[in-house]
Amino acid sequence: MNIEYFAPLSKAWERMKKALFQPFDIGKWFALGFTVFLAHLLDGGGFPGNFQGSFSRDRTISFPDIENIPERVINWIHSHPFLIVAILMGVLVFIGIILVFTWLSSRGAFMFLDNVVHDRALIVKPWREYKILGNSLFFWRIGFGVVVGLLMLPFLTLILILLGQFPRGHYSLYNILGITVLGLLWLLGSVIVSYISLFTHSFVVPIMYKYDLKILQAWQKFLPIFKSHFLYLILFGLFYLLLFIVIAIAAFITGCFTCCIGFLILFLPYINCVFLLPVYFTLRAFSLEFLAQWGTDYSVFPGEALPSDEVPPPPIPPPAGVNIP
Numbered sequence: 001m002n003i004e005y006f007a008p009l010s011k012a013w014e015r016m017k018k019a020l021f022q023p024f025d026i027g028k029w030f031a032l033g034f035t036v037f038l039a040h041l042l043d044g045g046g047f048p049g050n051f052q053g054s055f056s057r058d059r060t061i062s063f064p065d066i067e068n069i070p071e072r073v074i075n076w077i078h079s080h081p082f083l084i085v086a087i088l089m090g091v092l093v094f095i096g097i098i099l100v101f102t103w104l105s106s107r108g109a110f111m112f113l114d115n116v117v118h119d120r121a122l123i124v125k126p127w128r129e130y131k132i133l134g135n136s137l138f139f140w141r142i143g144f145g146v147v148v149g150l151l152m153l154p155f156l157t158l159i160l161i162l163l164g165q166f167p168r169g170h171y172s173l174y175n176i177l178g179i180t181v182l183g184l185l186w187l188l189g190s191v192i193v194s195y196i197s198l199f200t201h202s203f204v205v206p207i208m209y210k211y212d213l214k215i216l217q218a219w220q221k222f223l224p225i226f227k228s229h230f231l232y233l234i235l236f237g238l239f240y241l242l243l244f245i246v247i248a249i250a251a252f253i254t255g256c257f258t259c260c261i262g263f264l265i266l267f268l269p270y271i272n273c274v275f276l277l278p279v280y281f282t283l284r285a286f287s288l289e290f291l292a293q294w295g296t297d298y299s300v301f302p303g304e305a306l307p308s309d310e311v312p313p314p315p316i317p318p319p320a321g322v323n324i325p
Contacts, residue, residue, distance in 0.1 A: 003232045005239050008289035009282075015289075016281045019119045031121035032281070033274030038108025040273065040280075041101040102141055107134035109201070113209055116284050117300050133208050140200070140215045148193055155186055195237055199226070202236075202287035210300045225294055236290060243286075247279055 020029065110130035115121055159182055199222070200215075207218040226233055255262035266272045273280065292299035 003229065003293055005236070005290070008293065009243075009286050011289045012282045012285035015116075015119075015285045016278050019116075020278055020281060025121075028121040029274055029277055031123060032112070032115055033270065033277050034123060035108055035112040035115055035121075035126075036273040036277060036280045037270045038104050039112045041105040041108070042098075099142070103134075103138045106138035106141060107131070109137060109205055110134055110209060112280075112284065113205065113300075116281060116288070117209075118302065130209075133212070133214075136208070136214045137200075137205065144196070151189070155182055155189075158182055195234075198237055198240060199233070202240075203291050206288055206291055206300050207298070210298075225298075229294075240283075243283065 020032075107127060107130060110133055111123065111126040114126040114130065159179065203225075204215060204218045204222050207213065207221050208215060211218070211221070213221065251262065251266065255266070265275050288300055292301070
């Protein structure tokens with residue numbers, strides 16, 4: 001099997017041009033942009049802030065002070081009970097917002113996928129039709145996020161312990177090696193988590209969509225491909241990263257040549273999804289075209305013609321005068 005990267009991207013580009021520019025329909029752009037907005041609610045949704053300590057300006061925290069953090073935290077909690085309640089309420093509200101955004105984006109992922117596959121711009125119909133699949137993806141993403149968070153805690157704890165063991169102004173070789181190893185493990189874990197998220201979005205969700213499967217069943221159907229074509233899929237991730245770098249450079253150049261107007265558009269929710277709709281459409285179609293290289297069982301596009309070597313031969317007509325019952 002010959003797995004390609006530029007050919008699926010070229011097909012995705014042609015699908016995008018046909019869907020968005022042949023003909024150009026601004027109403028379709030805004031409807032599709034809304035499904036993109038839902039599908040990518042969690043992307044780039046960081047909350048900027050400036051977290052400063054309550055120490056005086058001439059007071060700094062040295063590495064040995066880390067050993068006293070638990071005692072300081074307990075004393076601070078006893079001194080600010082009402083602030084603690086406010087912080088806890090804020091945390092609960094933040095968690096609630098994350099849950100709602102995750103639920104909406106999980107449903108939106110199937111809405112946008114359905115519109116790309118069928119070259120349309122529907123909102124209500126796919127919202128209702130993919131309720132079960134969207135909920136399955138939602139619970140997977142929440143569970144996956146909790147597992148990743150729990151695995152991060154030991155790393156953070158070990159890092160704090162190693163930092164707390166640094167003598168004042170001196171760094172032992174043991175602690176430096178420990179920090180280095182933990183950093184490498186953290187990097188490896190981040191790469192693994194990124195690939196799992198990418199494969200879920202690019203391949204598992206389309207398999208769920210095609211066969212109406214829950215996410216664990218779709219993963220079971222995808223894993224044989226992953227095991228037999230591991231290197232191709234790793235290269236897919238790198239190729240995807242390269243595309244993002246190219247897109248980021250193009251967006252930066254566009255923003256500069258438009259006197260920063262392009263940058264302002266990119267910071268406007270929903271409007272940036274409409275503005276970047278060709279990019280989102282092409283990337284979504286690219287993963288579908290890439291997955292379709294494993295055969296018609298993995299092609300989600302309807303009415304796709306079979307390759308010439310898979311088209312069944314025409315039936316042989318019976319000899320003249322012979323009646324077939």
